[in-house]
Amino acid sequence: MKKDEYFFEYPDFNNVKDIVYDVVKKYPNNTAFILKNKIGKDINYEYKTFTDFLKDINNLGTGLYELGLKDKRIAIIGKNRYEWVLSFTTILLGNMVVIPLDKGLTEIEIENSIKKSKADVIIFDDSTEETITNIKNKSNTSVKEFISMNKTSEYKNIYEILENGKALRENGNKQFEETEIDSEKASELCFTSGTSANSKIVMLSQRNIAFDISAMHATEDFRKTDVNLAFLPLHHTFGSTGVLYLLSYGAATAFPDGLRYISQNLKEYGVSVFIGVPLLVESMYKKLEKEVEKQGKTKIIKVARKVTNLLPFTKRKVFKPIIDQLGGKLRLIISGAAGLDKDVWKGFNELGIKIIQGYGLTEAAPVVAAENAKYGKKGSIGFPMKGIQVKIIDKNEYGIGELAVKGDNVMLGYYEDEEANKNTFTEDGWLLTGDLAYIDKEGFIFIAGRKKNVIVLKNGKNIYPEEIETLVNKIPLVKESMVFGLPKADDMVLSIKVQYDIEYVKEKYPNLDFSKIDLILWEKIKEINKTLPTYKYIKNLITTKDEFIKTTTAKIKRYEEIKKLQQRV
Numbered sequence: 001m002k003k004d005e006y007f008f009e010y011p012d013f014n015n016v017k018d019i020v021y022d023v024v025k026k027y028p029n030n031t032a033f034i035l036k037n038k039i040g041k042d043i044n045y046e047y048k049t050f051t052d053f054l055k056d057i058n059n060l061g062t063g064l065y066e067l068g069l070k071d072k073r074i075a076i077i078g079k080n081r082y083e084w085v086l087s088f089t090t091i092l093l094g095n096m097v098v099i100p101l102d103k104g105l106t107e108i109e110i111e112n113s114i115k116k117s118k119a120d121v122i123i124f125d126d127s128t129e130e131t132i133t134n135i136k137n138k139s140n141t142s143v144k145e146f147i148s149m150n151k152t153s154e155y156k157n158i159y160e161i162l163e164n165g166k167a168l169r170e171n172g173n174k175q176f177e178e179t180e181i182d183s184e185k186a187s188e189l190c191f192t193s194g195t196s197a198n199s200k201i202v203m204l205s206q207r208n209i210a211f212d213i214s215a216m217h218a219t220e221d222f223r224k225t226d227v228n229l230a231f232l233p234l235h236h237t238f239g240s241t242g243v244l245y246l247l248s249y250g251a252a253t254a255f256p257d258g259l260r261y262i263s264q265n266l267k268e269y270g271v272s273v274f275i276g277v278p279l280l281v282e283s284m285y286k287k288l289e290k291e292v293e294k295q296g297k298t299k300i301i302k303v304a305r306k307v308t309n310l311l312p313f314t315k316r317k318v319f320k321p322i323i324d325q326l327g328g329k330l331r332l333i334i335s336g337a338a339g340l341d342k343d344v345w346k347g348f349n350e351l352g353i354k355i356i357q358g359y360g361l362t363e364a365a366p367v368v369a370a371e372n373a374k375y376g377k378k379g380s381i382g383f384p385m386k387g388i389q390v391k392i393i394d395k396n397e398y399g400i401g402e403l404a405v406k407g408d409n410v411m412l413g414y415y416e417d418e419e420a421n422k423n424t425f426t427e428d429g430w431l432l433t434g435d436l437a438y439i440d441k442e443g444f445i446f447i448a449g450r451k452k453n454v455i456v457l458k459n460g461k462n463i464y465p466e467e468i469e470t471l472v473n474k475i476p477l478v479k480e481s482m483v484f485g486l487p488k489a490d491d492m493v494l495s496i497k498v499q500y501d502i503e504y505v506k507e508k509y510p511n512l513d514f515s516k517i518d519l520i521l522w523e524k525i526k527e528i529n530k531t532l533p534t535y536k537y538i539k540n541l542i543t544t545k546d547e548f549i550k551t552t553t554a555k556i557k558r559y560e561e562i563k564k565l566q567q568r569v
Contacts, residue, residue, distance in 0.1 A: 015210050024050045222332070228271070229253075229256055232276065237360075278554075332354045341473065498544070
């Protein structure tokens with residue numbers, strides 16, 4: 001059997017309305033969302049079925065239409081919560097245009113994003129209300145309606161609109177429900193990472209999104225009994241499409257209380273599926289390793305892994321005490337947005353928790369490739385999803401070149417940016433991803449690094465920073481690292497900036513003078529250098545206890561970090 005076979009029946013969704021109505025027809029009484037309501041010290045849980053969800057969509061949509069918002073552009077900003085998903089899905093089912101905004105941006109950047117996307121309406125929550133009020137008071141945008149997700153807000157809120165829409169529907173108003181979807185038009189305007197000044201706006205159609213979700217059905221093992229914890233920021237396509245994807249299976253979604261509470265939330269909701277970025281997935285694994293080490297069971301677990309690799313059906317039983325630390329139900333982790341540590345991939349799989357590494361980008365709605373339910377390989381991003389073509393352009397002597405993509409998931413283009421479109425698409429319509437990759441003999445795709453991050457030495461040798469960072473990040477003392485070229489004369493000095501793990505330092509070196517950390521790290525890096533060709537040797541080290549400048553999907557903003565370092569020199 002070919003390793004890139006399609007193993008499951010798959011639908012052919014044309015738009016998001018198809019997805020919602022399909023799941024309601026199949027699983028009307030399945031729990032779609034688990035909501036936690038806090039009143040003082042009391043906590044109660046609300047379980048919304050798919051039927052409830054569709055009623056809320058139709059009520060909210062009817063209410064929005066009554067406000068004259070049909071055909072308008074509606075921005076959404078706020079924390080991950082039910083009202084965010086409800087607003088997002090309603091806008092799409094109403095054939096309107098949705099503009100997800102990053103709540104982590106500054107006020108000026110949010111205002112610029114609203115202007116740039118020409119939003120008519122903004123839906124916001126309590127965490128962003130002050131910022132939105134300031135923007136409203138300045139009157140510099142085209143926004144005419146400001147709608148809060150919170151009942152307690154002084155603004156018009158979603159719940160008032162829901163009630164109004166419900167009353168209208170009971171009186172026979174079917175305008176929203178009968179809306180026909182234009183599957184090919186630009187229905188979602190997504191900002192790429194970066195400041196509002198240089199970020200681009202990706203135009204996605206509902207066909208782009210629905211095609212990508214259909215394609216994932218062919219190879220991935222999700223189930224109607226699954227519970228998903230929606231941790232990834234919903235303004236990012238990986239987050240919002242991930243929720244729609246699980247929804248399309250009839251699975252339930254819960255919302256996290258925050259980074260510190262992930263372990264608690266996994267147990268609280270009985271989470272079986274987790275979609276995350278490598279930094280978070282690797283952090284989860286490191287905590288498991290520390291606990292095993294604390295209990296003095298490292299050697300026993302090592303031996304047990306060898307045995308269970310021969311008897312894979314025994315894994316979850318043998319490693320139940322470890323799996324219980326992640327809530328006991330977790331069976332599948334999807335990692336994307338950056339490369340995952342190979343040892344973490346191997347470790348989770350050996351414990352009986354399947355880990356799938358995938359690859360995508362906003363411009364491709366977002367998933368392009370992934371390991372499938374049966375076949376994976378350490379370090380690989382698997383195979384192209386069904387109906388998606390990939391090829392490697394301008395290969396070097398090692399078969400590494402730029403990854404190009406074609407398929408119905410590929411964006412319509414960048415909004416009002418013809419120059420960017422010319423630079424991103426080939427003449428025959430291939431999307432240039434900006435990522436360097438190669439494909440092995442079995443068809444597995446491997447990402448070598450970002451094209452713009454490659455360090456070219458005077459001797460013509462190419463260095464892929466991500467390759468070296470993966471090695472350095474394995475040092476227990478290291479939290480994260482960034483390899484870069486420091487200009488010297490007409491060449492580059494290979495350098496690295498390392499964020500050390502303060503908690504690890506306190507635990508392992510309680511009496512250490514912090515000024516000695518550089519010496520300890522340098523010895524470790526010299527050991528890594530010995531395993532590399534001489535041209536890849538790290539020759540300069542900078543350490544910090546502070547977090548790197550990052551995007552909301554935890555990617556280091558290299559340009560900003562390097563600019564900051566250059567200002568210090």
